[in-house]
Each structure stands twice: as C-alpha cells, then as structure tokens.
Amino acid sequence: MESQTIQVDHCAVRKEKPKSDQLDFGRIFTDHMFIMDYSDDLGWHDPRIEPYQQLSIDPSAMVFHYGQSVFEGMKAYLTAEDEIQLFRPEKNMQRLNNSNDRLCIPPIDEKFAIQAIKKLVSVDSDWIPEAEGTSLYIRPFIISTEPYIGVAPSLHYKFIVILSPVGAYYKEGINPIKIAVENEFVRTVKGGTGEAKTGGNYAASLKAQEIAGKKGFAQVLWLDGVEKKYIEEVGSMNIFFKINGEVITPELNGSILEGVTRNSVIQLLKYWDVPVVERKIGMEELQQAHHDGLLEEAFGAGTAAVISPISQFTWNNNDSLIKDGKTGAIAKRLYDTLTGIQYGREKDPFDWIVKVEKGSKIAH
C-alpha cells in the first residue's frame, strides 16, 4: 500500500478562514479531506485528497444502523519558527487498528495513513491557526458503507480524514473543572468496546453527561460497569490522582481507552522520577484519601484539553473540594511540558514530534 499514490484534487475556491482568536471546537473544516475506499475484492484503494464535501451514502449503509465505525483524534501544531508538528501520530494509528480489530473492520496500513495525514495537513497548512494555544484538529475515521441491513461486518468502508482549526481549550489559562461521579449510567464494561475508539461508547455517554451538565458539572466520572466501585475515565479523558506523593491512574482493564496523552503523562512522570502507578482505584479509597487530606491533585488527560485539572468531585451528593480548588503543581508542569513539546518550545527527549512540510513545498 505504501507505493499507492495519493491523488490530489484541489478545490477551485478556498473558503474564508476564521479569525485565529475566535475559534471554537469542531465546527469549521478546512478546504480538503482525505478519502480511501475499501471493498472486499480490492482492499483499501483509491487514496485521494479531494475538496471537503458532503458524502453521498446509501440510506441502508451499515454505519447508520449498526454503528460499525471507529475514529481517532490528534492535532497539528504551529511552532514559533513556523514549523508544523504532529504529536505521536503512530500511537493514534496503532490504536485505530486496535479499534478496527474489535469492530471487525479491516486494518489500515499505519505508515501509509500517517503519510496521508501529513499530505493532507500540508495541502491545508495555511489553515493551522497561529494564536496561542490554537491548533489544527485532525479527525481520521472509518465508516462502514455497504448498502446492506443484515447484522454482519460490512464489506465496504471509507477511511476519511477531516481537519478543523480549533481554538485554545483554555481561553483564560488552564482552569479546573467540577465533576460528578456517575452511579447510574456506565460508559462500557469489560468484554464490551471500551478499549476501542468507536461511536457507541460516546453515544452511551451522552445521557449521563447531559444530566450532569444541567447540574453544573463539566464532566462525569465513570465507574466500572461491573461493581460500580472502580474509577475508569472522566468524560472522554483518562484520569490521574496524586495521593500522598504518588500519581495513580486506573490500569488498562479492557474497558478503559488507552490514551496517547495518558501514555505520555506516565512517561514524563517516570522521566522526572515522580512515583506513578497504574492500578485499580475505587471511589471508597479516593474519598478516604480526600478525607485524610492525602488527595493532592486530580486531573484528566486527553488530546483536546491535554491536561484538565479537577477542582472538585461530587459523589452521592457529597462535594469534595480537592486542596484549594486550584490547579496542582504536577498538572501544571505536565500541561506546560506537553504543550511545550507540541508547540516546539521545549525539547522533545522522547522523539514524540513528527514534522510536516508546509504546503508551498509540496508539488501541486
């Protein structure tokens, strides 16, 4: 597949770009998109960059009925030196293939997919916003398109990449959030699809999030689907706690998504000689640690926010303020270092950065 040529069909008229400091998340898309088709006889074929446009899909396509889809989320960053950087794209493509496996979707060639993403970012490189904290969000996804309403893996798919310039997650500096522990709804369970980045997990999360949102919480804290005791994720982020000097994150158990930011946080903490452990952690333990004054920090980790400090959790109507409700030192250091590496302000000791050439250098 590496030898496949990516055809580029440039759009005739470029869209007007939004102002860099007025960007929201995920509502504006760039001029082009990458598409590649799969059929059982041809495999993945016809990789191409086209003008961003509506998809024409049969109403019987499997994705509309049986949710056979997977996706990824990553970003392109512009450095002060006007260089374009991706952050660990190989991790996202590995995970996409893990998700594919769980959802019975044929694997993609990971290296070729990164090449395609780099080319697409390059073609639309003038869409990468420049203002502090902004970036170009990259959304690779695969949908099942066979026009057949039998419950079976589809024989046709589309792998698509779209790009969206996004504003700074924290408009006024990194800002702690209040979260609600969810006792009724669960996101997923061991044996389900929790390890995969697939639509159904997110669809299942909407109801709890809606209820919590109306009560003034930014996110819900998901407990395990079996005992509803153990902490899994927060919203669509992984979660970390600092208890008595040690950083703890729930171990990967088959229902927790293996976050790229999660993995990066663990590597950084080890690099800094900060004690970090992946293990089961229950709500009772967390509440007790808070009660004993040992819960020093809590924060979410994910591509969108990078690090999201948690100021308070509410469980069974009890509000627990974490320390003074301010961003903790570890969360701040992780945020500064990760964004520093992403935006090229800090050294990259782990070779996490992949450079992308600017569009003008690409032959059209």
Add this chain to the structure above:
Amino acid sequence: MESQTIQVDHCAVRKEKPKSDQLDFGRIFTDHMFIMDYSDDLGWHDPRIEPYQQLSIDPSAMVFHYGQSVFEGMKAYLTAEDEIQLFRPEKNMQRLNNSNDRLCIPPIDEKFAIQAIKKLVSVDSDWIPEAEGTSLYIRPFIISTEPYIGVAPSLHYKFIVILSPVGAYYKEGINPIKIAVENEFVRTVKGGTGEAKTGGNYAASLKAQEIAGKKGFAQVLWLDGVEKKYIEEVGSMNIFFKINGEVITPELNGSILEGVTRNSVIQLLKYWDVPVVERKIGMEELQQAHHDGLLEEAFGAGTAAVISPISQFTWNNNDSLIKDGKTGAIAKRLYDTLTGIQYGREKDPFDWIVKVEKGSKIAH
C-alpha cells in the same frame, strides 16, 4: 405534528422488482423512502416521501463519529385476500421513543410516524412479495446529522424509513440452530444502552458473532456483563426456555431489549394457559435442567425469524443437545400462530394487526 402533510415526490422510473422466491434479506430496497428533518429551531419538520436515493451528509456529521442513532425493524405482510397488514407498529414506535430518550434524541410523534410508515408502504405496496413467508421489511431509523465533532447531543437529525422486500427466513421450513454461549465478549451491561435499539449494541456484537460463526454456530448466547452468569439474549433475539413444563424468559433488567415478538409470545402463552415467567435464569441452572432431562425447548424470538428454535447450546466446550434437536411443540405453535396472525390466516384476538391501504387507492 399530526396535521403535517406528507409531500410525495414519486420517482420517474420504477426499479425492476426481484423474483419473489429469490429474495435475500436486506439488500434490495424499494422505489421510495420517507424522510423528516429535525432542527433545534423547527423541531421535526418537512415530512416527505421521496425517490429512494443516496443521502448527502457532511463528513463531520455526528452519526459518523459518536454513533448517536436509533432504529426499528418491522414488517408488512400480504394476506391471501391481497390485504396489507402491519404487526403492532405502535410497539415499535413506543420503543423508538424509548431508544430516543436513552440516546438524547428528540422524541417523534408516534401516531404520525405510523401514518408516515403506512403511507410509504402504500406508495410502494406493489413491492410486497407474495411468495410464502416473504414480507416487506420496514426499517425506520434516526441519525444525528449536525456537522459538529464535539461530544454532545446533535441539534440536527433525520428520521428515515426505508423498505426492503425479504425472503422467507426459513426457506425449507422452520429449522433449529446451534448456539454458542459467549464467555468473553458482552453485548452491553446495566446502565449501558442495552434497552435501546442503537447501533453501538450491534457494533459491539460483531466480533463474538464472527468468531462463533467460524466455529459453525448460528448465533451467540449473551450473558450479563456483570457476572457473566445470567442469560440475556441470543444473537439479536430474545430467548425463551421451556423447563419442566414452564416457559421462562430473562426478565427485563435494563440491558435486555424489550422485543415486540417477546411481548407477543408472553401474551400468547398466557392466552393458552401455558405457564410463563419472566425471571433471571443463569447458565448453571440451564445446564442442570438439561442434565436432569427437564430442558424441553429453547427458542429465540424476534421480528426477522419470528421464532428460532435452538437445537443445541455449547458452553465451555460442552455441547448440550436439546431433546432430539427437533423443533419443540411450543416453538412450532407460537411460530404458526404468530405468522398466522401476521399473514391473516388466523384470528387476531389481541388487535395486533393494522391494515394498510394499497397504493392504487391513494391519490397521487
């Protein structure tokens, strides 16, 4: 909403119809489809019947990324008197709204939706196949179409109904299947989306089904996601056992889909004074009942197969043949009665049937 007029745009050229005795399931669709749009400002609006055609949807539409979708399955039957019958459509529309609620999708007007389905079936009534056991499968579904990749309930939806002429489920008479008890993967869990008819549940089921299929099993038997002890569903059907003279089906527990056929089976059994109970039933109990010679029948119940007798289950590599592997008397009687009512051969003591006028009687 009842007062809304359904605009009908007839297609210019009718497609060629398949031969009634050569029909498969879910690959051929009729000439028309019903569509109605939702936006947060207009609510459900613009109900219309259009030529069956590809949907034009933005690649950022929520359904492609976060699986916010629901569907239903029902059938139109042609009687020997050339009358068109629906079976309990109000149950499907009730369930669609229950699914909508779980998925944060705005409710539809159930009566209007049935009116729309009747009108669509009427317009394409010459597509209802005539051969024994054939029918017109009706697939109502709702997809989230807002072009926004934030994780939040969509503000735009499409409610669509498509129709597919389908062959007899049992080409050579009702035929028992072998099933495998699934110990690794789960379909869903309490607190998840199991009660809702949403894509993610079906996407989650593909992997186990694929593995079981390769081993020669027709369906998997799903156990509960918490203890993996209690029986939930078989494939995408509800399940019934006859043990020592009593019919048992797993009680609705928050993760089992409330099947329309399941409900009809329970009503029929009560009408016949056959003991029937909804309760938890575990694999240990089932295995023991089989061992003691008390397991008299097992069968699935769903719209596609109506009744699907089970001849054998395999748990932890132990094969258990149920009786002599033949279709049981209760399964046979239920199948004959339900299909009898659906095709107008039997009396309908429950008022389950809703008649549809033939297209020629509808003003174009």
